[in-house]
Amino acid sequence: MDGAPRFALVAGEASGDLLAGLLLGGLRGRWPGLQSAGIGGPRMQAQGFQPWWPHEKLAVSGYVEVLRHYRELVGIRRQLRDRLLADPPDLFIGVDAPDFNLDLELQLRDRGVRTAHFVCPSIWAWRPERIEKIRRACGHVLCIFPFEPDLLRSHGVPATYVGHPLANVIPAEPDQAAARASLGLARDGEVVAILPGSRAAEVQRLAGIFFEAAVLLRRQRPGVRFIVPAIPRLRARIEAAAAYAGLDPDVLTIVDGRSHDVLAACDLTLIASGTATLEAALYQRPMVISYRVNAITHALMRRKQLQPWVGLPNILCGEFVVPELLQHDATPQALARALLDWLEAPGRMAAVRTRFRALHGELRRDTATLATHAIEEVIQS
Known part of the structure; x- marks a missing residue:
């Protein structure tokens, strides 16, 4: 033509x-x-x-x-x-x-x-x-x-x-220090990214329990900080959910968009199932995947599910390389425990980063x- x-x-x-x-x-x-x-x-x-x-x-x-x-x-x-x-x-x-x-x-x-x-x-x-x-x-x-x-x-x-186009956009070796500097975060210290989804319904279902999990995690790891990349039109809902959960605003940073900078900057992420989980994997970040849907929707989807995994990183790796806490299992206590398990096992975090680095090469x-x-x-x- x-x-x-x-x-x-x-x-x-x-x-x-x-x-x-x-x-x-x-x-x-x-x-x-x-x-x-x-x-x-x-x-x-x-x-x-x-x-x-x-x-x-x-x-x-x-x-x-x-x-x-x-x-x-x-x-x-x-x-x-x-x-x-x-x-x-x-x-x-x-x-x-x-x-x-x-x-x-x-x-x-x-x-x-x-x-x-x-x-x-x-x-x-x-x-x-x-x-x-x-x-x-x-x-x-x-x-x-x-x-x-x-x-x-x-x-x-x-x-x-x-x-996968994202494998070309996301660097093979993310620069965590530069990402933290661009977001105004300290170079050192543990940072957990919270991504409750890009849809209003996702934020409504997940933001509250995600922030409650953050409160529980901070009791075990007082030095941890949290960062959220918010869709601008949903920012007010996210701020309200964080306040209702009682998360100290001094340890929470909310930015408009910039999800890739946030994933590059963090050590670990609590994340809604979806494309964002693959982005997190390409940034070589350990994660806890979670999701909740309407009970009827969940029952229908379970009947049609062919694999034991829901998260894309687990599907592509063919095993549970990161935990999935879905539906009734997605409680603040369980999510906080799964996050803490990662932070207390640096060798496990390093191993999954290596696995995700190989996945990046396969998709690029x-x-x-x-x-x-x-x-x-x-x-x-």
Whole structure:
């Protein structure tokens, strides 16, 4: 293709916006004049993306939670579909958000619009029945984990391993001292990062118990400090949760965003399950993974779960290299004990950092170039 193509993209929540922003950066290197629009966030907009809806509209997780927003989500998808069919792009790229994107891709592809999907839905972890929909909906899948393309191809889905974009963004050897200096933290002393999630519902469910765990931990380790990278629109909720838990504000630093600086600066993190756990692993940080969802959602997800692990670092390593405390097990006492176990075992912390350093190497590829070549082939096919 000699001219600049037009792409439509849909990315949900902060993690999708991050991945799509990195992807668009690579595509712009190949086609400086490309046009892109759809649903996305600030990192995509920094690459010239035109948002028709903000990515926060899709930041809904869990069966019950999705039902509460079902009419709005279906309405947005219908409007977007009609707009794209009226003026088709050269390629539609769904970035993660499979519950929203796969149905949209299916409708677009049935009407002749080329489609690709960035981030293989985790059919290897749960909901394997999705593979048939993926086959029908996706002209090509860009995979971020090395074992995924063979699995997809065995079911007739064209796929390319492009590596994980975050492995190229996150340094192989994080500079903890520089990160602490940039955040105003002392060079020495134990720092625990608290990441209760990027969605309002996650913060509502997790921030309170995370901060209660911090209070309990500090009783055992009086010198420990805590830092939280807050989504700006959720900062007030996080501050209120910390105050309600009784965490001394003198030992707590809350910053707007800057999650990567926070992970580079900390020794250990208490973190909500999700993409952020992989970021923490790439920063070679020991962690305690936790999560809570609606009881009905939890029961349904457990029935469809194929592996004993929920956290991405454990899934990719194939064992419980870091603890997972989920649902009823996610109590302040249990979380504080798990954090303390790490801090009292420096040899164990060093071993997991070595394991995560190797994982970083496995995921590091020239993602922008590989993804751009794959997308170019889809457009020209």
